[in-house]
Amino acid sequence: MRTYGQYCGIAKALDTIGDRWTLLIIRELLALGPCRHTDLRNGLPGIASNLLVDRLRELEEAGLIHRKAAPPPVATTLFSLTERGRALEPVLQELSRWGIPLLREPAGSDTFRTHWLDVPARALTDHRPDQPAIALQLHADGNEDLVIEVKDGSVHTHAGRVDHPTASLTGPPHLLAATLLGELDLSAAVQQGLRLSGEHEAVLRILPR
Amino acid sequence: MRTYGQYCGIAKALDTIGDRWTLLIIRELLALGPCRHTDLRNGLPGIASNLLVDRLRELEEAGLIHRKAAPPPVATTLFSLTERGRALEPVLQELSRWGIPLLREPAGSDTFRTHWLDVPARALTDHRPDQPAIALQLHADGNEDLVIEVKDGSVHTHAGRVDHPTASLTGPPHLLAATLLGELDLSAAVQQGLRLSGEHEAVLRILPR
Numbered sequence: 001m002r003t004y005g006q007y008c009g010i011a012k013a014l015d016t017i018g019d020r021w022t023l024l025i026i027r028e029l030l031a032l033g034p035c036r037h038t039d040l041r042n043g044l045p046g047i048a049s050n051l052l053v054d055r056l057r058e059l060e061e062a063g064l065i066h067r068k069a070a071p072p073p074v075a076t077t078l079f080s081l082t083e084r085g086r087a088l089e090p091v092l093q094e095l096s097r098w099g100i101p102l103l104r105e106p107a108g109s110d111t112f113r114t115h116w117l118d119v120p121a122r123a124l125t126d127h128r129p130d131q132p133a134i135a136l137q138l139h140a141d142g143n144e145d146l147v148i149e150v151k152d153g154s155v156h157t158h159a160g161r162v163d164h165p166t167a168s169l170t171g172p173p174h175l176l177a178a179t180l181l182g183e184l185d186l187s188a189a190v191q192q193g194l195r196l197s198g199e200h201e202a203v204l205r206i207l208p209r
Numbered sequence: 210m211r212t213y214g215q216y217c218g219i220a221k222a223l224d225t226i227g228d229r230w231t232l233l234i235i236r237e238l239l240a241l242g243p244c245r246h247t248d249l250r251n252g253l254p255g256i257a258s259n260l261l262v263d264r265l266r267e268l269e270e271a272g273l274i275h276r277k278a279a280p281p282p283v284a285t286t287l288f289s290l291t292e293r294g295r296a297l298e299p300v301l302q303e304l305s306r307w308g309i310p311l312l313r314e315p316a317g318s319d320t321f322r323t324h325w326l327d328v329p330a331r332a333l334t335d336h337r338p339d340q341p342a343i344a345l346q347l348h349a350d351g352n353e354d355l356v357i358e359v360k361d362g363s364v365h366t367h368a369g370r371v372d373h374p375t376a377s378l379t380g381p382p383h384l385l386a387a388t389l390l391g392e393l394d395l396s397a398a399v400q401q402g403l404r405l406s407g408e409h410e411a412v413l414r415i416l417p418r
Contacts, residue, residue, distance in 0.1 A: 002229075005255060005318065007382055008325040009308030009390070010236055010301055016311070018229065020211075027219055046214060090303040092219055098300055099218030102225070110216035120218060173216055181218070 016062050017088065021047055023095070025055055026081070026088050029065065031118035032159070034080040045111040059085070089119075096120050100181045103174065112173040114138055114146040118157045120181055121148055124206045129153030134202045137165035140173045150206055167198030182208030225271050226297065230256055231264055232304070235290070235297050238274065240327035241368070243289040254320040268294070298328075305329050309390045312383065321382040323347055323355040327366045329390055330357055333415045338362030343411045346374035349382045359415055376407030391417030 002019075004011040017023055021044065028043040029035055035043075040052060056079060059065045064085035070078045096119050117138070133151035140146075147165070149156050169176060171194040178184035179194060186203060190196055196203065211228075213220040226232055230253065237252040238244055244252075249261060265288060268274045273294035279287045305328050326347070342360035349355075356374070358365050378385060380403040387393035388403060395412060399405055405412065 004233065005320060006233075006325070007312065007319040007321040007386070008236075009305040009312055009329060010325075011233060011308070012311035013304040013308030014232060016308075018227075018232075020227065023223060023227075024213065024215075024220060027217075087307060091300065091307055094299040094303050095222040096218040098296060099220070099222030099225075102221035103216065103218055110214050112216040116215070116217040116219075177216070 013091075016064070017091075019055070019058075021051060021055055022059065023088070023092065025052070025059065026064070026085060027092055027116070027119060029079060029081045029085065030089060030092065031115045031157070034068075034070075034078040036074075036076050036078060040079065043113055043115065064088070089122075092119050093123050097123070100183065103177050103181065104183060106172070106174040112140065112143060114140045114144045114173075114176075115157070115159055117146060117177060117180060120177075121155055121157050124155045124180070124208070126150050126153045126155055126206060127209065128205050131205070134166035134199075134205065135162045135164075136203060136206070137162060137168040138176055139168065139170040140176050141171060143173065148206070150202075155206055165198060166202040167196065167200070169203065170195040170197075179207070222300075225273070226300075228264070228267075230260060231268065232297070232301065234261070234264055234268065235273070235294060236301055236325070236328060238288060238290045238294065239298060239301065240324045240366070243277075243279075243287040245283075245285050245287060249288065252322055252324065273297070298331075301328050302332050306332070309392060312386050312390065313392060315381070315383040321349065321352060323349045323353045323382075323385075324366070324368055326355060326386060326389060329386075330364055330366045333364045333389070333417070335359050335362045335364060335415060336418065337414050340414070343375035343408075343414065344371045344373075345412060345415070346371060346377040347385055348377065348379040349385050350380060352382065357415070359411075364415055374407060375411040376405065376409070378412065379404040379406075388416070 003015045024044055028040050032039060060067060063082055065079050066082055067077050067079050070076060129152060136148040138146040144159060145161050147158050147162050175189050175192055175194040179186055179189040212224045233253055237249055241248060269276060272291055274288050275291055276286050276288050279285060338361060345357040347355040353368055354370050356367050356371050384398050384401055384403040388395055388398040
C-alpha cells in the first residue's frame with residue numbers, strides 16, 4: 001500500500017482503505033457476511049481476479065478481514081470482517097448518504113445487485129418500533145431477491161425470499177432504490193411502474209419521512 | 210474519472226471522490242476555507258503540482274468546488290468548497306474517527322500540519338456550553354500555530370495566534386493529537402512532555418471523556 005506519509009487520521013485511514021475497490025470489498029462483506037472468493041467477484045462486477053486476491057491479502061494484513069477454511073460441504077475459504085473492518089460501516093454509511101443524489105438517474109448501463117441496498121437499508125428508521133416485526137420482499141428486475149427485516153426498531157437485510165412477506169416491491173432497480181432512499185414518493189414510484197403488493201403501511205413504516 | 214459502473218450510492222460517491230488525493234484536497238478546503246493553489250500544495254506535501262491541477266479541475270466539473278479570481282491585493286485564484294463539497298464533512302469525520310487509532314505511534318518521518326487537527330477538532334464536544342467562550346492556543350513543534358475556539362457548544366479552529374488564550378498546549382504533534390483525540394490523558398501527555406499553560410479546566414472542557 002502506498003502511504004501519504006501524513007500524520008493525520010484521514011490520511012492514515014486512506015492509506016489503509018483508500019485504494020481502488022477496497023471500500024467496495026468492505027461493502028460486500030458487510031452486506032453478505034462471510035463470503036467465498038466467487039461471491040465477492042459476483043458482487044464486484046469488473047474487478048480483476050488477481051486484483052481481488054491482492055486486496056484481500058492487504059486487508060488481511062491490515063487486520064480488517066480474516067480468512068478461514070470452511071469444512072465440507074462448503075470446503076472453501078471464507079472471508080469475513082474483523083471488528084476493525086466492521087467499524088468502517090459509518091464511513092460507508094456517510095459515503096452512501098452522500099452518493100444517494102447521484103442515483104436519481106436510471107441505472108443505464110450500470111450493473112446492479114439488490115444487496116447493494118443493504119448499507120442504505122441499515123440506515124433506515126423503523127418509525128413504529130412498537131409494532132410486530134415485518135418482512136419486506138424486494139424483487140429487482142433481472143436480479144437477486146432481497147428481504148428487509150424490520151424488528152424492534154432496527155432494519156436488516158438478507159438475500160433470498162421469505163414465504164409470507166408483509167409487503168413486496170417489484171420493479172426496476174432505480175425505482176426500488178429511489179423509493180427506499182427517500183428520493184421518490186411511494187405513490188409516484190407506483191405510478192412510474194413499481195409494483196406493490198401486501199400492506200402499503202408496512203412499506204411506509206421504514207421509508208424516510 | 211474512472212467509474213465503477215455500479216448503480217450503488219457508495220460506488221457513485223467513490224467515482225467522484227475516490228481518486229488518490231481527492232479527499233485530502235477536500236480536507237484542506239474544509240480546514241482552511243478559500244485557498245490559493247500554493248496554500249493547497251503546502252497542506253498536501255508530496256502531491257505533484259500537475260496532479261493537483263487535474264484534481265481541482267475534476268472537482269470543479271463535479272460541482273464540489275468553485276474557483277474565483279480574487280481582486281488585488283490577493284490577485285490570484287481562490288478555490289473553495291460548494292455546498293455539495295462541504296456535505297462531505299461527515300465522510301471525513303468518519304474516516305478521521307476510524308483513523309485515530311492509527312495515530313498512536315509518533316509521527317516518525319510523517320509530515321504534519323497543525324491544521325490537520327481541524328476536522329477531528331470539529332467533532333469535539335463542548336462539555337460546558339453554558340460557560341463563556343474560550344480560545345485554546347496550540348503550538349506544534351516546528352509547525353504552524355492553531356487556535357481552537359469553543360463557543361456556545363461548538364468547536365472551531367483557525368490558523369494563527371490569539372493574544373490572550375485561555376490555555377496553551379505546546380509539544381510534538383503526536384502528543385497534541387493523541388491528547389485532543391482522547392487517546393492519551395492530559396496528565397499522561399504532560400508527563401510525556403506536553404507543556405500546558407493557562408487554565409487546565411479550559412482544556413478539559415473539550416477533551417473526550
